[in-house]
Amino acid sequence: MSGDMNTMSNETTKEVVSRRGFIGMGSAALAAAGMLSAEAGAQEQTEKPYPKKGDKSASAPGPGNREIDEQNPDSFLPPQTDAGGVQTFKYPFGISHKRMQEGGWSREVTIRELAVSKSIAGVDMRLTAGGVRELHWHTAAEWSIMLYGNARITGLDADGKSFVDDVSEGDLWYFPTGIPHSIQGLGPDGCEFLLVFDDGNFSEYETVLLTDWMAHTPREVLAKNFGVSEQAMGKMVRREKFIFQAPVPGPLTTDQKSTAGSLGLSPVDFSFRTGKMPPTKKTKGGEVKIIDSSKFKISTTIAAAIVTVHPGGIRELHWHPNADEWQYYMAGQGRMTVFATGGRARTMDFQAGDVGYIQKTLPHYVENTGATDLKFLEMFKSASYQDLALSEWLAHTPAELVMAHLGIDKATYDAIPKSETVVMPE
Ligand code: MN
Ligand code: MN
Numbered sequence: 001m002s003g004d005m006n007t008m009s010n011e012t013t014k015e016v017v018s019r020r021g022f023i024g025m026g027s028a029a030l031a032a033a034g035m036l037s038a039e040a041g042a043q044e045q046t047e048k049p050y051p052k053k054g055d056k057s058a059s060a061p062g063p064g065n066r067e068i069d070e071q072n073p074d075s076f077l078p079p080q081t082d083a084g085g086v087q088t089f090k091y092p093f094g095i096s097h098k099r100m101q102e103g104g105w106s107r108e109v110t111i112r113e114l115a116v117s118k119s120i121a122g123v124d125m126r127l128t129a130g131g132v133r134e135l136h137w138h139t140a141a142e143w144s145i146m147l148y149g150n151a152r153i154t155g156l157d158a159d160g161k162s163f164v165d166d167v168s169e170g171d172l173w174y175f176p177t178g179i180p181h182s183i184q185g186l187g188p189d190g191c192e193f194l195l196v197f198d199d200g201n202f203s204e205y206e207t208v209l210l211t212d213w214m215a216h217t218p219r220e221v222l223a224k225n226f227g228v229s230e231q232a233m234g235k236m237v238r239r240e241k242f243i244f245q246a247p248v249p250g251p252l253t254t255d256q257k258s259t260a261g262s263l264g265l266s267p268v269d270f271s272f273r274t275g276k277m278p279p280t281k282k283t284k285g286g287e288v289k290i291i292d293s294s295k296f297k298i299s300t301t302i303a304a305a306i307v308t309v310h311p312g313g314i315r316e317l318h319w320h321p322n323a324d325e326w327q328y329y330m331a332g333q334g335r336m337t338v339f340a341t342g343g344r345a346r347t348m349d350f351q352a353g354d355v356g357y358i359q360k361t362l363p364h365y366v367e368n369t370g371a372t373d374l375k376f377l378e379m380f381k382s383a384s385y386q387d388l389a390l391s392e393w394l395a396h397t398p399a400e401l402v403m404a405h406l407g408i409d410k411a412t413y414d415a416i417p418k419s420e421t422v423v424m425p426e
Contacts, residue, residue: 050080074335074347082337084344087116089336089357093124099205103131103245104185109355111200117357119381120326121202123195124353127151127185130248134241135210137180140197143302145274145377146171147330149191152249153271154259155181161266162259166252172272172291174299181270187248194328198301198381205242212240272296274306285313286373286423293383303385305378307366307423309334313374314424315366317390320358323380327356332374339363350376363390389420 051058058077060069069076091114096107110121121140127133135154146167153173155163166186167173175181185191195204214222215238223230249255256265272291279287292303303323309315309332329350337347338358349369350356356376358364368374380386394402395418403413417426 051077053077071351072349074349079337079347082345082347084340084342086338086340086344086346088114088348089116089338089346090114090348090350091117091355092351093122093353093355099242101243103128104133104190104243106133106204106243108204110202112203114355114357116359117324117326117355118200119198119324120357120379121197121200122326122328122355123197123204124192125183125195125204125243126190126192127183127243128190128245129185129187130246131185131190132241132244132246133183134244135180135182136207137175137178138197138202138207139177140199140202141177141301142173142175142181143196143198143299143304143379144173144193145196145304145306146191146193148193149189150186151191151193152184152186152252152255153181154255155179155266155270157266157268159263159266161263161268162256162261163266163268163270164252164255164259165271167271170273170275172274172296172299172304173270174272174296174302175270176298176300184246184249194377196302196304196326196328196377196379209240209242211237215239268298270298272299280305281420281422283421283423284310284425285421286310286315286368288422290385292385300383301381303380303382305385307376307378309366309368309374309423311368311371311373313368316421316424317363317365318387318420319361319363320380320387321361322384322386323382324360325356325358325364326379327354327358328377328379329354329356330375330377332368332372333370334366334368334374334376336364336366387420389422391417392420395419 060076091109093107093109096109096113098105098107104125104127106123106125108121108123109117111117125133146169148169150166150168152164152166155175156179157163158179183193214236219233219236220230222233222236259265272295274289274291277289277291277295280290281288286307286309288308289306290304291299291306293300307315327350329352331352333349333351335347335349336356337345339345340362348356366374366376394413394416399410399413402408403410417424
């Protein structure tokens with residue numbers, strides 16, 4: 001809709017009042033004088049003059065960062081529908097601190113970086129071929145997706161049985177609270193992966209590390225515990241390693257055989273191959289794979305959706321009744337508006353490597369604003385994935401009731417998709 005008064009189409013009003021008089025009088029006075037129909041009045045209220053790109057009042061002659069402005073057009077010049085204060089829901093991994101070590105690096109986005117992200121924290125980690133994220137566990141559960149390359153993961157189930165597996169791009173793993181595990185980069189070029197924890201307050205730097213534990217236990221106690229001499233403990237590590245370089249491990253079957261022992265390997269599958277799974281829903285606009293504990297049994301506290309939106313497509317207007325949503329953008333670019341109730345709404349732009357967050361039940365959409373596929377993760381602290389779409393809500397509500405609310409005609413109502421599409425167009 002245009003903000004220009006000249007486009008006002010109410011001919012009667014134009015006849016009665018000159019343009020100057022019309023502007024001078026204001027809509028309230030016009031309505032009171034009976035010169036403005038109810039419809040024209042409603043239209044006039046929404047058509048405030050609003051700066052557009054190129055207008056003087058939209059310009060920003062002071063200090064700024066052109067690259068950031070260009071990547072965030074909906075912050076530089078917000079849509080007119082944005083209003084009020086909405087807590088910031090974007091944080092790029094690109095500006096989080098990177099902890100560098102020989103063998104790889106780690107960076108995290110937690111509640112300390114992104115204040116709204118109370119229920120989930122994320123870690124982006126790179127390991128070289130042979131690089132090890134050392135043996136450890138933590139109080140949060142860990143879900144992960146391999147973003148690049150190959151790794152070997154090890155774990156021990158609650159019955160003390162061993163798990164060793166190799167994972168590649170697109171594969172997932174999940175380690176419950178307190179279950180010890182490790183990750184090691186394989187050839188040819190190690191790996192990079194995203195870790196997702198079911199606690200926004202989590203920190204990857206405050207986990208139970210094997211080396212840290214040993215470094216803080218008296219040597220004579222270690223000797224007694226292992227049934228060896230104190231001398232044998234002489235070269236025991238004296239500080240934590242976290243990430244370190246080691247030789248690339250041998251064949252998977254060798255490691256599986258050597259760790260099985262008399263108990264045998266764990267019957268629990270801590271990994272999941274998304275590549276072997278067909279899309280849960282596929283439309284002209286894109287596709288989604290939903291992976292929760294109904295598919296990936298061990299993942300009882302984290303549910304995921306892997307969403308692809310083609311250029312011009314949109315992850316439809318929807319909300320999640322059961323949990324906050326933590327997002328990670330994997331490819332392309334898009335924008336999202338979060339409607340935060342009480343007339344408040346904010347639109348932010350996202351690129352690969354960004355984290356997004358939506359509080360439980362708040363409506364949102366994600367639109368592909370680029371020329372390539374937009375791919376992102378929707379993550380929830382929940383055993384099951386749940387969402388409701390605006391279209392399915394309206395389609396399953398009496399037509400007359402919906403039309404009375406929205407001012408749309410029957411043909412428009414009938415055109416609304418009858419069931420959840422997930423990614424439009426259908
Ligand atoms: Mn871990
Ligand atoms: Mn969502």
